[in-house]
Amino acid sequence: NAPDPEWGTENVDGKEIKLENVTFSYDGKRDVLKNVDMTFPEKGMTAIVGESGCGKSTVVNILVGAFRPQKGDVTVGGKQLEKLSRENWYSHLSAVSYNTYIFNESVRDNFKMAKESVTDEEIYAALEKVNLKEFIEENGGLDKVITEDANNISGGQKQRLALAIALVSDKDIYVFDEATSNIDIDSEAVIMKNIKAISESKSVIVISHRLA
Ligand SMILES: Nc1ncnc2c1ncn2[C@@H]1O[C@H](COP(=O)(O)OP(=O)(O)O)[C@@H](O)[C@H]1O
Ligand SMILES: [Mg+2]
Structure with a gap:
């Protein structure tokens, strides 16, 4: 949970995003995400709906790589997100x-x-x-x-x-x-x-x- 996560040098190939068994905590005490699995296909719309505070924006924080989960895998086209170059990842992703x-x-x-x-x-x-x-x-x-x-x-x-x-x-x-x-x-x-x-x-x- 470093405030400034490290990145790699690889480029994005496929665009399917997968979260597998992801557990994340901001403070190392309370899990905001616990054993979460999500798949976002290369094409199509996926909705994340849930009450305020349930961890939706935390998923975004992980997708943009602002925070890394303590457990589990986040992959893009089968590559670990943290192995991608940040610049390359941001050339494919827009978060509003x-x-x-x-x-x-x-x-x-x-x-x-x-x-x-x-x-x-x-x-x-x-x-x-x-x-x-x-x-x-x-x-x-x-x-x-x-x-x-x-x-x-x-x-x-x-x-x-x-x-x-x-x-x-x-x-x-x-x-x-x-x-x-x-x-x-x-x-x-x-x-x-x-x-x-x-x-x-x-x-x-x-x-x-x-x-x-
Ligand atoms: N940067 C942060 N540092 C510490 N705790 C946070 C941070 N962002 C969110 N939280 C906490 O994580 C939980 C989930 O928040 P969040 O992902 O923003 O929920 P949602 O987007 O579904 O409303 C909340 O309890 C919130 O207080
Ligand atoms: Mg939110």
């Missing part, structure tokens, strides 16, 4: 939570940080997928600067922006941890439809404290 950070930059520059070569057309297509295109068009366009405390954009709009940014990054595996928790019903329906379409060719892990 309810409080994903938005930089104090223009909307366009936030997208460019996720994908250097992104075009305005791609940005607008992604904004449309999260039901945010109209708001951005009518409120400063892609040059709109998101202020530090994001008080020129609502919490739900910020979450939608974070989702759109993740979508242009074009990864193979997406983890959405309560990523639509603050989002209005209409936008959530649009987003879920698009996430479902994405899951036809990618691995999508959706985490929620309630069944949608």
